[in-house]
Structure formats: C-alpha cells, structure tokens
Amino acid sequence: MITSSNLVHHEFIGLKxxxxxxxxxxxxxxxxxxxxxxxxxxxxxxxxxxxxxxxxGSMFIFEIPNGEKVEIxxxxxxxxxxxxxxxxxxxx
Numbered sequence: 001m002i003t004s005s006n007l008v009h010h011e012f013i014g015l016k017x018x019x020x021x022x023x024x025x026x027x028x029x030x031x032x033x034x035x036x037x038x039x040x041x042x043x044x045x046x047x048x049x050x051x052x053x054x055x056x057g058s059m060f061i062f063e064i065p066n067g068e069k070v071e072i073x074x075x076x077x078x079x080x081x082x083x084x085x086x087x088x089x090x091x092x
Contacts, residue, residue: 004070007062008077009085012036016063017043023057038080 002010012033019041021027029051035042041060043051055074062070077084 002064003066004064004068007064007070008072009087011081011085012041012062017041018061018063019043019053020059020061021057022059027053027058029053036081039078041077 013036015033017031017033019027019029029043029045031043031045031051033041034044034050039056040052040054043053045051055078058074060072060074060077062072064070079087
C-alpha cells in the first residue's frame with residue numbers, strides 16, 4: 001500500500017501529479033504519469049497530450065490512492081526507478 005512515508009519506494013506510473021518548476025516559473029502541469037526514466041517523467045495531461053518533464057529542478061505533488069497529496073523535490077528522484085525502489089533514504 002502506498003503511503004506518504006513510502007511513496008519514493010513505489011512505482012509512479014498511473015499516479016496523478018501536479019508539476020511546478022523552480023527554474024521555469026511558467027511550468028504548471030497536471031496529469032497522470034505514463035512513463036519514467038532516470039532524468040524525466042512523462043505525463044499525459046487533461047488534453048491527452050504527452051509532456052516530458054525533467055526531474056532536476058522540478059517539484060512534484062503526487063496524489064496517492066487514499067487522496068493524500070505528497071510534495072517531493074525532483075532532485076531526490078533523479079535516479080533510475082528500479083534503483084530508487086531499493087534505495088534507502090535517510091530523510092525526505
């Protein structure tokens with residue numbers, strides 16, 4: 001079960017997300033995650049357009065299945081998804 005404390009150890013594909021950026025203030029995107037790589041997340045927005053967002057410099061607000069919203073800095077997520085699932089994080 002995905003919770004706010006173990007979100008980084010789970011698969012992101014299928015989760016709803018809201019993305020903002022520290023570098024690009026005009027970035028304000030909402031959608032569903034459809035793919036993830038080491039440095040990017042691919043999101044399908046409300047208009048069914050696919051957008052590729054860099055993890056570095058972005059802030060992600062994930063909506064987990066119980067309705068809770070969790071904000072995570074993209075710099076923490078900038079590792080391969082399969083390695084992130086196994087990695088031990090000290091403090092997030």
